[in-house]
Amino acid sequence: MDDQNKNLILATALSFVVILTWFILFPPEEQAPAVTDSDGQVVTAPVSDGLAPQVGSEAAPAPVAELGAPAAEAARIAIDTARLTGSITLAGGRIDDLSLADYRETLDPTSELVRLLSPGADALPYFAVHGWLAVDGVNQDQVPDPDTLWELESGSTLTADTPVTLVWDNGAGLTFRKTISVDDNYLFEVEQSVENATGSQVSLRPYGQIRRDGLPDSRPFFILHEGLVRMSDGTLEEIDYDDLPDLSTDEQRSEVEANGWIGFTDKYWMTNLIPTPGTGFRSVARSVNGVYLAETVYPAVSVAPGGTASTQTGLFAGAKEWETIRSYEQEDGVEGFIDSIDWGWFFFLTKPIFAVLHFLNGIIGNMGWSIMLLTLCIKTLLLPLAWKSWVSMAKMKELQPEMEKLKEAAGDDRQKMQQGMMKLYKDNKVNPASGCLPILMQIPIFFSLYKVIFVTIELRHAPWIGWIRDLSAPDPSSILNFFGLAPWGTPEIGSIFYIFSLGVLPILLGISMWMQQKLNPSPTDPTQKMIFAWMPWIFMFMLGSFASGLVLYWIANNTITFVQQYSIMRLNGHKPDVFGNIIGSFRKSEPAAANKSSPPKGKK
Structure with a gap:
């Protein structure tokens, strides 16, 4: 020859x-089936012992939401922008109902809009929630949890021009507020504040959490990453859903000094918690009995008597559009956000080619x-x-x-x-x-x-x-x-x-x-x-x-x-x-x- x-x-x-x-x-791996009861209904994962927040602990994770009756019975605030439609429930102030107005499931123009987030009525729960962890001077039951019933203080419909503000008084001298706004694309801004009228100093840790029950309803491809994705001071980490339960405590957590984000990515859609650039936080990726969690836990803030403390964070929930994501990276300073798209091993070719x-x-x-x-x-x-x-x-x-x-x-x-x-x-x-x-x-x-x-x-x-x-x-x-x-x-x-x-x-x-x-x-x-x-x-x-x-x-x-x-x-x-x-x-x-x-x- x-x-x-x-x-x-x-x-x-x-x-x-x-x-x-x-x-x-190397054919695609089979997704694990959802856990069902004797009637064939999907079982909502319970809170595992030892995972509830530990009062005063700097290592405390954010609480796992228990989806009780309040989520279904609570009033809702409509979300209506050119690109998003859905609602926010007053139960926990969760952003849990979101569809993408520009995308449909099939080529048929009458097919359903792509639904990204769901409260769990007709699909597995998938939502974002923000709250507080008690550290000192206050008990955990005195801060809002993922099922707390908030009241609408201002605004009626969340649009790109009109934010909404939720309020909750714990009856013991602390008043919590949550102001939610959204831009013309897919970025929400959530400002949390607490007003202290207790007469003594309290210390709290704000957090953000994305919860996804079960696995996405999509055909898996081994050449495509679907699961958790996070950036920690320039280091990109991708963790498949089936690897999350096996992470050690050290592997779950990443201490971010200044710039980072964390969330879940599908082939075309994703949700990400995006702390304000320059803000340090703890990035946590974990799984609890089939519930997948992405969290940002911030340093404790002390609130003097008569004082107010606030924190602000972003939430991206939408389509992985190259131009949109790049604008958040270049104009808003979200470091490495373009890498939320799975460019693969040949990223040095795929990026310029696209x-x-x-x-x-x-x-x-x-x-x-x-x-x-x-x-x-x-x-x-x-x-x-x-x-x-x-x-x-x-x-x-x-x-x-x-x-x-x-x-x-x-x-x-x-x-x-x-x-x-x-x-x-x-x-x-x-x-x-x-x-x-x-x-x-x-x-x-x-x-x-x-x-x-x-x-x-x-x-x-x-x-x-x-x-x-x-x-x-x-x-x-x-x-x-x-x-x-x-x-x-x-x-x-x-x-x-x-x-x-x-x-x-x-x-x-x-x-x-x-x-x-x-x-x-x-x-x-x-x-x-x-x-x-x-x-x-x-x-x-x-x-x-x-x-x-x-x-x-x-x-x-x-x-x-x-x-x-x-x-x-x-x-x-x-x-x-x-x-x-x-x-x-x-x-x-x-x-x-x-x-x-x-x-x-x-x-x-």
């Missing part, structure tokens, strides 16, 4: 290994065409690297007749074959290894773009043309119903027959790979030749269920590569009869076609 073919086989094998590892060797894609989409207004233009930009950047490679491969293709003669002369003597090929390469100044470098360069770019298309919400429900209405989903057309001409449907995603339900884009992908392959030298070994001949069609089936945006990128990449390679070969005096070879490949064998190629320069 010659070095050129060894390297090409190696590069291709690496591509197959990585893709197959993703989807076969930035360019977002810029192009801002100009073009269509993500599909932006992907194609991005591909052209990437291929232009890689052109100097590819130039020498394609010139070398052009020479290799012209040497095919000589290589066939060497193979016939050497017979089964592999050493003689290798020596003859190395001499042939040397005499014609051909580097057999240069052909696989562009292939190797494409692997991290391919995976980076796959990551970008998979995790960024900007591709969700983004249309391209005609039948492609969602670039984050597979091509919905199918050869099994003649691309919509037949009256029957197609197999659903996950069905054993779905892999055979090829759409238009996967078929174009296979054709584009096949055409590009015709410009490259054919292996002399029959086994290798067979592998390479089947490769475009194998990839066609493997990538057929990938996101349409990724398949579109691959088609554009193959097409641009074909044009570039063909042009470079022509400019360097080589005249590949690729179109004749494509037609002829249906009628005759490859060796016969190869014998009609022009002889190499200097050979008779």
